[in-house]
Amino acid sequence: MKNLFADRMSKVPRSFVREILKVTENPDIISFAGGLPNPLSFPHNELAEASAFVLSNSSNKALQYSSTEGYKPLREYIANRYQLSGLDVSSDNILITNGSQQGLDLIGKIFLNRGDAVLIERPTYLAAIQAFGLYEPKFVSVPLLNDGVDLNILKNMVETFNPKIFYSVPNFQNPTGITYSLEKRKEIGKIFNKNRTIFVEDNPYGEIRFMGDDLPPVKKYLKRSILLGSFSKIVSPGMRLGWIVADNEIMNNLVTAKQASDLHSNFLSQMIVHRYLTDNDVEKHLNNIRKMYKIQRDCMITMIKKYFPSDVKYTRPEGGMFLWVTLHDGMSSMELFEIALDENVAFVPGEAFYSDDPELNTLRLNFSNSDVKKIEEGIKRLGNSIKMLELKM
Template identity: 45%
Template sequence: MTVTEPAPESTRAPVPPLAARARSIGGSPVRDILAVTARPEVVNFAGGLPAPELFDRDGIAAAFRDVLAETPARALQYSTTEGEPVLRAALAERVTAHGLPTGADDLLITTGSQQGLSLLATALLEPGDTVLVENPCYLAALQVFGLAGARVVAVPGDEHGVDVAALDELVARERPKLFYTVPTFQNPTGRTLPADRRAAVAEVAARRGLWIVEDDPYGELRYEGERLPWIAAHAEDRTVLLGSFSKVMAPGLRLGWLRAPGALRRACVVAKQAADLHTPTLNQLAAARYLEVLDAHVARVRDVYRERRDAMLAGLAEALPEGSVWNRPEGGMFLWVRLPEAYDTTALLPRVVRHNVAYVPGAPFYAGDPDRSTLRLCFVTQTPEEIGEGLRRLAAGLDAKPLMG
């Protein structure tokens, strides 16, 4: 057997470069911040994580045990790409009960709703296509659209959400493929789009010819007010509804779902076949079993999160510089803060972290020119006492001459 000596370093050709999309899209600033602030002494308002102490460990473990005891061959086997029929049927009943008539065949189970976004980008977007997003926008959606080579244009809005007149004008001018929105307890702002604007967004899409991607990971975490209809209820033929179990069951299960018109859903199925064949069978079957008790669990979580939201709201006035403004979300996980214009929250963050507290600067959430005085605070992962201490540390970190970027 002949062993070939490696070529001298000076004569070895370089490997081909990464794809342009991989070179042009950076990682998540939020995950970078979480890595820096993972020390246990840090009160971390930066994450978008559910509170781990509230996971129903016993209930979820029982669901897995039952599935493995009753149907082990099925639970450990490959599944269909569309998803386990028992889970899709149970989900369809749940979506129907929330006001949107849905059959099991209308749904595709995804490996987290983030995968749903990626599948939609694969099925809908060509490089150079235009996508409209809220301003500011969920960061990981901006990553997905950037990797797809889309041109991302932000739609102006106010404290209630997207400006429908501006949306109409941009659709007419830019001819986008889709408009991406988180209309209920939005990430990062926590705001909720009113019912009349939801109907108006659907009307624009119908009149102008546009896909709507409606992402709803937080809708079941409502602490006050009445549930609002999905945009999909106004425009079923052109709206994709994304949902997730991450915030109400457990993110480690990586379970989401996608509801879409037939042709687009089938294209997403093909894209998923190429991506991962199917979402883990065991997780799907355990989730279907756990759905029987999910409502009771979510009710307990809502009570705790409501108390934590109220604790943060009660302490913000003393923690933030004079002239700061913030919202009061009716649900979800986030508060959105705007400091006085002289403050740059990105430049300030290292100084604040030295006080063992962290937030997410607002700038990465903007597709266009950012408002550098903004920041996002997550209120669900700390107790009211920890929130109080974190706000005292935040006040100390901000109690100095503002830093400009």
């Protein structure tokens, strides 16, 4: 059976996060492992109303095949939101996808030949390594500093490898929670406007800023780029809706690739989400999510200060759903994972987020999907687990 599968399948890692999610289905385990939004943030009643409205008033349309590009009013809504924030985006440049995850796959499909260089952040979003990995590129990674990627290394890598794309999550990155500073956004514009590399800006968390000031998308400083957005973290991931913003030439290729993949995204979902967005106070909804996640993030940081050894480092994200912990040199977060699981607490060991040469003493903690009681207890257990690991060393 083994040699029936395409070579590319042996090169793509299984998602460690999805594997861990299976373990953490046990209700006794406090899990900071998954990347799930808090279900309390879902607009349950409003989506029920929007669904009833669409099915009672437009069911012929909603249940029928439709255009690959997506539901025009939804694309217009998205374009309008960008315009209000000062970005010149038209609905013609928006393709609705099955979450931004499909956007990553389509980008891989239209750009990558085997062996092409793809620049990624170090660490990066695991499922981007999977999505691009299926097209067998050569990954080259650029370290992330506290205010975004290391620009000197980035320049060097761009010159040396002439990559087709640079994949980046500039706001509240998954896994680190790091956000690019304004200066870095501008500098990146200067670097990429001089060469062929396309900056792929994945922004599923941008709307969930709960501290500090909003920053313009890197797209603002680029002549050519691809921007990805998603309704997963602001409405519901189960609806599987995201989008890609790209110029006409890229858009034409994306549409062809999407036709081959799935004809179009779930049209019923698109109409429901559009109805929900137009009938409700979306700003109020977003503010509620921001408030909730800030409380959870603050609680996690307070508990880390209280229960972790003082030499453990951690990021202090201003938005999003994750923070990144660095244990002291020589410690293994994989070993910690085993100990922590015995204590009924879970996280994702950092090595899952590297394409090569992982930093073994790192780990990702999710704060969006646990209430403050669970965060208090879970971080206490994790602190004890770290101390147990230290004693073993």
